[in-house]
Amino acid sequence: MQYGAGPQILRDITFTLAPGSFHFLVGRSGAGKSSLLKLMYLGLRPTSGIVSLFGRDVASLDRADYPAIRRRVGVVFQDFRLIEHLSALDNVALPLRVAGVRESDIRRHCSELLAWVGLADQLNALPATLSGGQQQRVAIARAVIARPNLLLADEPTGNVDDVIGLRLMYLFEELNKLGTTVVVATHNDALVSRFTHRQLRLEQSTVRIFDPAQPGPGRGPQSPYATPATAASPEPA
Amino acid sequence: MRLRSDLPLNRDAAARFLPWILGFMVYLAALAVGAAMVVDRLADRWQTGLTGNLTVEVPFDPDLGVAEKSLLLDRIIDLLSATPGVAGTTLLDDREIARLLEPWLGVSASELDIPLPALIAVTLRPDARLDRGQLQRDLTALQPGARVDDHGAWIDDALAFLDGLKLLAALLTGLVLVATALTIVFVTRTGLSIHRHVIEIVHLMGAPDAYIAQQFQTQSLRLGLIGGVFGTLLAAATLYGADYLLRVTGPFLAETAGNVAGDSAMAPDQAGGGLGVHVKLLAWQWGVIAMLPFAATLIAMISARWTVLRSLARRL
Numbered sequence: 116m117q118y119g120a121g122p123q124i125l126r127d128i129t130f131t132l133a134p135g136s137f138h139f140l141v142g143r144s145g146a147g148k149s150s151l152l153k154l155m156y157l158g159l160r161p162t163s164g165i166v167s168l169f170g171r172d173v174a175s176l177d178r179a180d181y182p183a184i185r186r187r188v189g190v191v192f193q194d195f196r197l198i199e200h201l202s203a204l205d206n207v208a209l210p211l212r213v214a215g216v217r218e219s220d221i222r223r224h225c226s227e228l229l230a231w232v233g234l235a236d237q238l239n240a241l242p243a244t245l246s247g248g249q250q251q252r253v254a255i256a257r258a259v260i261a262r263p264n265l266l267l268a269d270e271p272t273g274n275v276d277d278v279i280g281l282r283l284m285y286l287f288e289e290l291n292k293l294g295t296t297v298v299v300a301t302h303n304d305a306l307v308s309r310f311t312h313r314q315l316r317l318e319q320s321t322v323r324i325f326d327p328a329q330p331g332p333g334r335g336p337q338s339p340y341a342t343p344a345t346a347a348s349p350e351p352a
Numbered sequence: 353m354r355l356r357s358d359l360p361l362n363r364d365a366a367a368r369f370l371p372w373i374l375g376f377m378v379y380l381a382a383l384a385v386g387a388a389m390v391v392d393r394l395a396d397r398w399q400t401g402l403t404g405n406l407t408v409e410v411p412f413d414p415d416l417g418v419a420e421k422s423l424l425l426d427r428i429i430d431l432l433s434a435t436p437g438v439a440g441t442t443l444l445d446d447r448e449i450a451r452l453l454e455p456w457l458g459v460s461a462s463e464l465d466i467p468l469p470a471l472i473a474v475t476l477r478p479d480a481r482l483d484r485g486q487l488q489r490d491l492t493a494l495q496p497g498a499r500v501d502d503h504g505a506w507i508d509d510a511l512a513f514l515d516g517l518k519l520l521a522a523l524l525t526g527l528v529l530v531a532t533a534l535t536i537v538f539v540t541r542t543g544l545s546i547h548r549h550v551i552e553i554v555h556l557m558g559a560p561d562a563y564i565a566q567q568f569q570t571q572s573l574r575l576g577l578i579g580g581v582f583g584t585l586l587a588a589a590t591l592y593g594a595d596y597l598l599r600v601t602g603p604f605l606a607e608t609a610g611n612v613a614g615d616s617a618m619a620p621d622q623a624g625g626g627l628g629v630h631v632k633l634l635a636w637q638w639g640v641i642a643m644l645p646f647a648a649t650l651i652a653m654i655s656a657r658w659t660v661l662r663s664l665a666r667r668l
């Protein structure tokens with residue numbers, strides 16, 4: 116995977132995310148975490164290799180197939196990507212509106228979730244009037260509101276204090292218990308070490324899977340969730 | 353229902369100028385359609401008004417006496433009345449003839465003291481098939497120089513001219529609608545590129561292109577209706593105004609027009625209206641004009657939708 120004529124940012128990556136699994140994606144800044152996530156939410160196509168989502172090869176997808184797949188994927192963007200002229204509530208409502216959910220249900224669900232992440236008083240606030248951490252929570256609420264099958268969170272706790280950070284992690288775990296496959300990209304080692312979830316470690320443009328549950332420096336594709344193949348293939352759910 | 357939108361289309365410059373442009377377009381289209389309809393009715397009236405009539409012109413020898421003149425006219429009127437298809441005849445009196453000639457002579461004919469021909473207005477039955485050649489021969493036998501004028505050539509020219517006007521109006525309407533569509537295409541493309549980032553986010557949330565098209569369509573609906581209704585109201589006011597002006601200046605126009613047409617043989621109601629230039633539309637014609645803003649809005653919506661779907665399909 117490369118941007119334009121730039122260097123190969125990701126290569127020889129092969130892994131499969133089992134449905135309902137929970138992974139951290141760790142790696143130094145610039146390692147390519149966000150890029151790997153982009154491949155998984157159809158924000159980029161791999162320059163070579165195969166990415167398959169929900170059992171379908173992305174390269175074989177037609178443009179018309181994208182919406183249905185993207186609705187099954189919730190994304191917390193590293194830069195939030197909130198829509199500036201929409202209130203917190205309307206931002207969170209977006210995935211539901213796109214899916215055609217009834218307007219009365221939308222209001223109820225969204226305000227409940229926003230209250231849960233501590234933004235009960237900011238329902239009608241525009242993103243620009245929110246703090247970084249508040250915006251991040253709106254972004255998270257938007258990513259989970261539609262109960263996606265796959266949640267991709269890019270540095271979702273980077274702008275909040277530890278207490279809120281943990282609370283958000285528990286939100287992801289709750290969602291995971293309900294069956295959502297979760298990937299949380301972070302370089303917050305302290306946070307990662309509090310949990311026992313498997314880690315996708317991005318180093319030197321490639322991914323190794325580390326399982327804290329197994330003793331020793333579990334390196335290499337010995338995890339049952341990594342399947343050797345020749346192509347880059349994150350295959351969640 | 354509140355028409356909500358994820359794209360801030362209402363804040364675009366387009367939202368401000370589009371109603372004006374659309375209003376102007378619809379105004380032009382409504383005027384063109386209105387004019388075409390006026391012309392259409394006019395053509396009808398001229399055709400029925402003039403084809404149902406003809407004029408017989410009878411010149412006299414200057415030294416003919418009054419008694420002989422009236423004897424001759426009686427015989428001609430008898431001949432006309434006996435002709436199949438003729439419903440009635442009216443002998444125009446000298447004063448009226450003088451009035452008709454005034455525009456040509458510049459002064460009153462009576463002042464010039466020139467011999468005036470007699471004019472007989474002949475009304476035909478609606479379905480009359482008149483043998484004009486035979487009538488002309490019969491007339492010549494009675495009085496050499498007598499002439500049948502059935503306005504035939506003139507009315508053909510006039511109708512061809514009116515047809516041309518109608519075609520022009522139709523062309524103008526078509527152009528206006530095409531311009532409306534092109535404006536919307538352009539504005540929509542601009543909107544797509546201004547809101548590129550928002551559209552990308554909405555796409556990533558799983559929105560199909562149709563969801564985005566819907567928002568542009570709704571915008572076109574709103575702006576099209578605002579502009580279209582105002583444009584139509586303005587056009588209706590203009591048409592009423594034109595009608596009013598024609599009625600105020602009507603008597604003068606009617607006289608001039610009637611004279612220019614050399615037309616003394618119009619049925620009384622037509623004679624009153626001269627050429628019959630009324631900007632009076634029938635109910636159904638107003639109905640057609642009232643549909644224009646909706647037609648324009650529909651065109652705008654279709655153009656917006658088509659542009660969005662086509663442009664987005666080219667992305668990624």
Ligand SMILES: Nc1ncnc2c1ncn2[C@@H]1O[C@H](COP(=O)(O)OP(=O)(O)OP(=O)(O)O)[C@@H](O)[C@H]1O
Pocket residue numbers: 118121124142143144145146147148149150151193302
């Ligand atoms: N749109 C882009 N165009 C060109 N190069 C890019 C683009 N996005 C990222 N890169 C490059 O790809 C590499 C990986 O970037 P990426 O954002 O995936 O890193 P990251 O692991 O998410 O870093 P961070 O932890 O700082 O968010 C970087 O070297 C970056 O310069």
Ligand SMILES: [Mg+2]
Pocket residue numbers: 148149150193269
């Ligand atoms: Mg990143």
